Amino acid sequence: MGAPGTMAGWGLLDYKTEKYVMTRNWRVGALQRLLQLGVAAYVGENVFFLVTNFLVTPAQVQGRCPEHPSVPLAACWADEDCPEGETGTHSHGIKTGFCVTFNGTHSTCEVRGWCPVENSVMPAKPLLAQAENFTLFIKNTVTFSKFNFSKSNALETWDPSYFKHCRYDPHASPYCPVFRIGDLVQAAGGDFEDLALMGGAVGIRVHWDCDLDAGGSGCQPHYSFQQQDRSYNFRTATHWWKAPGVEARSLLKLYGIRFDILVTGQAGKFGLIPTVITLGTAAAWLGVVTFLCDLLLLYVDGEAHFYWRTKYEEAKAPKVTANSVCSDLVFTSPLDGPAPGPITAGRRPTLTASREHNQGGHQPDMAAQAMPRGQA
DSSP, X not given: OHHHHHHHHHHHTOOOOOOOOOOOXXXXXXXXXXXXXHHHOEEETTEEEEEEEEEEEEEEEEEEEXXXXXXXXXXOSSGGGSOTTOXXXXXXXXXXXXXXXXXXXXXXXXXXXXXXXXXXXXXXXXXXXXXXXXXXXXXXXXXXXXXXXEEESSOOOSOTTHHHHOOOBTTTXXXXXXXXXXXXXXXXXXXXXXXXXXXXXXXXXXXXXXEGGGGGGGOOEEEEEEEEESOOEEXXXXXXXXXXTEEEEEEEEEEEEEEEEEEEEEEEOOOHHHHHHHHHHHHHHHHHHHHHXXXXXXXXXXXXXXXXXXXXXXXXXXXOOTTOOOOOOOOOOGGGOSOOOOOOTTOOEEEEEEOXXXXXXXXXXXXXXXXXXTOO
16 A cells, blocks of 8 residues: 555656767768758848758868869869969969869869868759748837837737738738748749759848827738849858867858848827928928029029019109199188189299278288289
8 A cells, every 4th residue: 555655756756857869970960950050040130041052061171182173273284283372262272283183084283271172063952942831920019219109010819829820911911920931032023942042132121101190000011022132152160179189170051041121110190289390391491482483583594584574663753843733722711702713724823811900999800812823
């Protein structure tokens, strides 16, 4: 009865550790690293690299060896064809001055460098052609600090498996951020097999055009793709000590597709003060435009003199002469009776006064009458 309980107690207190078996096989190791590169890729700032093809030059050490025949000026017939110390743009080392046999059909100049030299023979098809079916999940968050607004391109959904089965489609699923590599390259105008063999570059643009008056629903990303280059590769190496004082390396020349991601965006929201400022600025510009058009019309145009006379009209005051018509001036009293007739034009009026004495001793009324000369 006690044995099972004792075993259960020991099982609870057991400690398990993993055991590793290391296989020193450079072919398996290179394949494993290559698969890691293909899955994880090389990730940089706004860029990542997907490996689709490669060349391996294993176990290189520093020494002397024949140059590869594909290198310009590497072929030779005698030592005189290989000047000592000479090097070229595409050479793998410095010439030693000797012409040696590369294989049964070629003789090339001997060089000092990493040996054996890199083999530049490309395979007929990409080694990782199935990378076409890889998927790419782009997660991007845009922030407009002026409006205190931020949003992610990953759709908010209650379905935990949504991103596992959704694929980007410009018509059916324009907001799904999961892209199939083959479809992405095709949308950029390229052919995946060609780019996978020799490498290339594809640009991915994520553009946000947000109307914040409508809230978050008016802010969605739009994707566009463009092929930028038809050839892309780089080299990387793994170094180790083969023997005391002997350094060795395995050289990898990697071909693949480099994806450059560019994020742009703009957002707008109605504001009373900016609107008033904009309207005032527009009105001021209308006045400036009118002024500039007048300058062109009145000073630059070929018919400027005609427009000038039409636009500006000179007004002159009339001259005063002695023959002006004079108005009737009559000063009369109600006791004097009716007013005299009108003054004849062209004659200067005169004023006459008469005094009458009243018997009552009151001051006489004064009557002044404007009369023409000759009738006083």
